[in-house]
Amino acid sequence: MARIYEIDDVERYIPINLAELVPGTQIPFEIFTNDGTIIKSLLDKGSTYSLFAQKMIEKQGLGSFYIKQGNALSLDQYMRNAVKLKKMILDPHFFESGYLSFREKWFVIDKHVLNSGIPFNIPLGGLRFPVFGEIPFGVDSQDSFKHLLDLNSEIAVRKQDVNAYYTYLDTVQDAEWIEDPFLKMKVRREKLKVWCFRMLEEAISNTISQETLMGLYKHISINMTLLINDLKHAGKFLFFDVSDVFVYIHSTNVCLMSMLIGHVMKMEEAVLLNLGISAMLHDVGRVAIGERASEVSSNEAEREIYKSHVLKGKELLDQCKDVPKVARAVALTHHEMADGSGYLYGLTGDKIPHFAKIVGVADTFENYLVTGFNDNSIKRGKALEIMMDNGNKFDPDILKTFVHFMACLEL
Structure with a gap:
């Protein structure tokens, strides 16, 4: 089990190895670094761990990295998929076939037109590199609506549901209480x-x-x-x-x-x-x-x-x-x-x-x-x-x- 470092009286942090992260993926937790005096935020939750980010971190000579103890489960889930994700990224056929399949089946929408006051019962899909597919929640509450807006992904409905989406747009447009x-x-x-x-x-x-x-x-x-x-x-x-x-x-x-x-x-x-x-x-x-x-x-x-x-x-x-x-x-x-x-x-x-x-x-x-x-x-x-x-x-x-x-x- 990873050791927990007590940095201060409020937060506890777990050390992680950035080399185990997969370039090109979205990071489901905030990453911190310690310059020897204070702990500082390095990468925001939801940001992309890009090759550019890798090079900038190397250039700064940073060597100690942490996440909050409360994100240990997110780290565990991410690491369990890391090997699979790396294989996907190295296989050009995965991205090509997955992306083309997504485009054939889904219609990308502007998630900012969705309103938590009007139930949205149409299945949603997402385009989040390197994973494509259905999102396991709808927009039926203020919390789920906020969750959707925070999701670092293009949002889509199935092509066969485009007419239902259009009807939803009519409902939003006609809602007098939306000003x-x-x-x-x-x-x-x-x-x-x-x-x-x-x-x-x-x-x-x-x-x-x-x-x-x-x-x-x-x-x-x-x-x-x-x-x-x-x-x-x-x-x-x-x-x-x-x-x-x-x-x-x-x-x-x-x-x-x-x-x-x-x-x-x-x-x-x-x-x-x-x-x-x-x-x-x-x-x-x-x-x-x-x-x-x-x-x-x-x-x-x-x-x-x-x-x-x-x-x-x-x-x-x-x-x-x-x-x-x-x-x-x-x-x-x-x-x-x-x-x-x-x-x-x-x-x-x-x-x-x-x-x-x-x-x-x-x-x-x-x-x-x-x-x-x-x-x-x-x-x-x-x-x-x-x-x-x-x-x-x-x-x-x-x-x-x-x-x-x-x-x-x-x-």
Whole structure:
């Protein structure tokens, strides 16, 4: 049994060996260090024990580490899984298969729209590296709601429960006793995301119904009105913390950002609506290329497959008579760059459709947000800095408008 060190009259601490922890996992307890005089917090509960954290600890020359005695059970449970976790991390097939399986079965939601005053009886799932799967609690009390918010994980519902989740959103939206305006805004955004998801699910079968397109138009219009009437708080309306790999989240955010750019550039509302639907549909071709293809893949064949999504998106939208012509052009050309370095055709300057230039800026910014920075303000600043350093790739007026506006947003 581990010895317990009595550091003071209040707390007791157990020494631990950091070498036994698994890099890349979430730590279910707070870790402390002792510099010889006082005991200090080193890693917060729920933080990731990353390779960067390892190197920083080594650089500081720290050698004594502890957890509180009350966390002994959490340490025991963690260590029992350590060998298994290490094997999982070293096996690339585990992460790939587990992650792809999660994406196939679950729809990621914004846990901040859940309200403890409205029972949430839909099974929840979580994406917590390196474990994927169902979360063994719901949101039926204030304590469980707080537990959910504290969980360091993306939260999801099963895809077959998306309609039930949408009904829950309606209930939250209609609850007169909920007076938080930001919550109601996020609910509107979530409903738009659900419509985007429905559109992408239909697109897998190479079609998009008129009902779904009308739903998208309606909710894009609602969100557009919310944005332009409350620009000061627009930053709280966008997704800055979820990965691009979920196309319905990425497309929703690109849609909202594109409309923000258009509004600041004094576009009329009818034009903004067409810009919004074009941005929402810009990546629809990604449903046709599979999950493995990536723009940043080390495999050239996979990169070329990924690039083909622009052509496949145009072909799919050509079959939808209710889609505006400009949306088809955006699907085909949103990866073209002003300096000719984009794809598929290496178009330059004015040869690129105006809407595609706007969507391309929003799309690039959104993609940069998956760089791994932990703080949203750092993410945003770094992304804008990279885009400014590569200013020749973008329309100068659009980029200037976007950078100025995004830099001023309150998160």
